[in-house]
Every structure is written in structure tokens, then in C-alpha cells.
Amino acid sequence: MIIQTRDIGKSFGSVLALREVSMSVEAGKVTCVLGDNGAGKSTLIKILAGVHQHDTGSFLVDGSEVRFGSPREALDRGIATVYQDLAMIPLMSVWRNFFLGSEPRKGLAFDVATARRVAREELQAMGIDIRDVDQPVGTLSGGERQSVAIARAVHFGARVLILDEPTSALGVKQAGVVLRYIARARDRGLGVVFITHNPHHAYPVGDRFLLLNRGTSLGEYGKGDITREELTGLMAGGAELEQLSHELDRE
Template identity: 45%
Template sequence: MLALRGVSKRFGAVQALTDVELEIHPGEVVALVGDNGAGKSTLVKSIAGVSPADEGTIEWDGRAVQINRPHDAQQLGIATVYQDLALCDNLDVVGNLFLGSELLRGPLLDEVEMERRALELLSTLSIRIPSVRIPVASLSGGQRQTVAIARSLLGEPKVVILDEPTAALGVEQTAQVLDLVERLRERGLGVILISHNMAEVKAVSDRVAVLRLGRNNGVFTVADTSQEEIISAITGATDNAVTRRTTRTTEVAK
């Protein structure tokens, strides 16, 4: 569905990305992981059109496309939910969902139809909100996150990028967001999940793409890969406590 081929990005003298490759398939959650400064945010911004790549090709449904601004990504069917969520605390849930894409009936806002669609969308995603007419400021962190994700789906995207969706959330709120990620996969969407939490990555991801110093450092199938292998790829360690212990155990057995 979405493929990056040899994507590179430079900021002055800093080479942020170098020949990065990434593929996203329908109905698949791909976790994008890496240490701070690995290039995750830069890669996401290149896909989202916020900071276009300098070199390389982005393919959509097998054809090369140009993503030079956020509108280009949205037109293709790429939605991005950033860590700050960009919600308006003073507006209710309906107002946030349709902000910038309000429905009109003549010269007036069609509040009835927007509320109906909001309820329908939240219902299909099994999102529990006390009321779609309460200010977003009164919602919990997990509920705010799910509203932001729901808003990204109004344009019926095919790929959704989630930037640290569970950061600073409690246990129950995190579970709600992870459940929603799985429902996105069930709907046939491709999901790029940026996270530092390996337990969450292992819980909902199909594959893990590791960035290190702006370069690919492995793509792993979650079902066949240990958490230690992924962490080793993130840190660049080829020899760690786990591998040393395994080697020592093997030598003793011999």
C-alpha cells in the first residue's frame, strides 16, 4: 500500500535519514522504533508531507507519488495523529471531530448530521465517550487520544500514523488505545505505530522496523523475534547480557 525506497533527508550539515526503506501493507501494524534522534519523527514528517524527503521515492499502491505538503498525503489517504493531538479543549467532541471539515445545511452548520456521524464513527470503533457534546477538556487522556484517532478516520484513510499514542497514559487508558489500534487493523488499514514501549509493540504489531542513526537497522516479524533482539538492533549492540549468557550456557553444555 505504502512503500519508501531509498528515502534520505538532510537538515544543513545533519544527515537525518539515509536510504531508508519501509513497506506498509493493508491490515498490518508496523511499529517504527529507535532511540532518540534515530530519525523516526523525520521519517513520519516526510510521509505526512510536513518535511518532504530530499531523495528517494515514495510509492502508493505501486506507483511513485510526490508528497510535498500535508494536503498531498491526506489526498492519497494518509492520516497522521501527532503526539500533541492538536485538540481544542474548549470545543466538544463533535466540534473537534469535524474541525476544518464542518458539514453545512445552507448557510448554517448541520449540527444534527455531524452529531449522528460522530456517534456512528465512535460506535463502529467501540470508543466509549460519556457524551459527544461534552468539552474535550473534561475527557481522560485515553479518551482524548481515541478522539484524535477517530478524527483522522473521517477522511477514510488507508494508512494511519500514530506518534507515541500511549505516552503519559495510565494502564487502563493505554489498553483502550491498543484495543483501538487492533480495530484499525481489523478494518484493513495499514498502521505505523511509533513507540518506545516494547511490551506494547510486541502486543499489537505484526512487524517492527528499527531505525538507528537515520538508517534501517532491521525489520523483524514480531512472532519470530525476541524483545532482546529488537533492543539490540535499537542500541546497535551485537553483544549484550542475553547473548553472553546464551554463549556461556552453550559452552558449559559442551
């Protein structure tokens, strides 16, 4: 168990954004966080990533309680976050982006040859098929950019990878590509937190499912405890969906 939260909560002024949420992330497992807009997904991952601090409950990393003051502290503990609006520079090449902020050095110089080679190797190790690491990131598709960001986090020693809605802006095929990299990161022994509002993306790749609704947990399920249909039903708020289909039915 790398990360664990116990009845964690967070409020912003009078707004209770998150109440008594418990979850866990294991090495080599994918924990999916599902929920509609406003369910508290972002608040939860921002606590894990060190952007916010929790008010109640406890947050454990490697079994000991922590409270991150900044994203840097989370990163130092091996918790890397890939946000939806990726931190990448469109006009710069893939390898320059890959090492931005952590450039390998050879004497005074930026070791360009190593950077190019390592970037290419890391991408290949993740099974990411980039034609040319010299091409600007701006020419990559959304899925490819996500993949580069994931490979980058893995290379820089992440043990836990938090992915904030990596598939939400993508087409079906692209989303499939990203799901494959999530599986690849999992196979390399990383704990993955996969945030999504799409149960069809979560179910094939997830090992545990945390369902959030209006800031509270609807429960954390293992894959054996829940079917895809149940997951979808819970996500949509079962009864509500049924009523909606009645309303939309002709006659």
C-alpha cells in the first residue's frame, strides 16, 4: 500500500468539497476515481498531489502520516501528477520537453545526445510510438502528448502516477491508446490513480474503483465486487437514470 486515505475531508470556507473519503493505491494496481462533475475528484487528487491540504482524516504514504506543503514535496515522495492541461511547450521538440527542468548535463553543457537517446528509449519502453523525438510537441495528437507526459513521470522516478481525466478530451481510438499506457505503467510496478467520469474507460483497466458523489464516497470496490453495469449504474445515480429513460421514452 503506497498511498492510503482514511476518512479524509476538505472544505473551502463553508463549502464541504470532500467528506470522509477512504481510498488506497497499491504498487502495480490501478485505482480509478469515478464521479460526475463536482463530485470532489479534483479536490481529492489535489490533496494527493500536494496542491491542497486535508482538514480532517488522515493521509498516509508508505504507512506514515503526511501533509504535503507543495507539489514538489509530493513529487519527492514519488507521487507525480499529469494534469489535463499538460505542462508542455508546443513549439519545443519532444526530447526538449521530456527533460525540461531536469536537463542532464555534461560539464557545463546540456547533454543533448543523452537527452535524445533516453527520451527515445523511455518512450519505446512504454510502447509509445513517436515517429521522431525531434518533432515539436505541438504536432503530436492529444493521446500522444498524454503518453509523453506519462513516460516522463515514469522516467523521473514516480511510484504513483495520478492521471487527471487523461481520456476525457480524446476520441475513442486515442483513449484506447492512453489506456494501454496506463496498463503499461501499472505493469512496470507503478501505482496509478486514474480519474475519469467514464466507467467504460475505467472498468477494463482498473483494479479498484472509488465512486464519489457530491463530495462523499459511494464506496470503494474491488474489481471482483462490482460489474461494469453496476458501476455505470452507480455512476449515473441508478434510479435517476431509470427515471430519465422513462421521461425520454416516447409514450
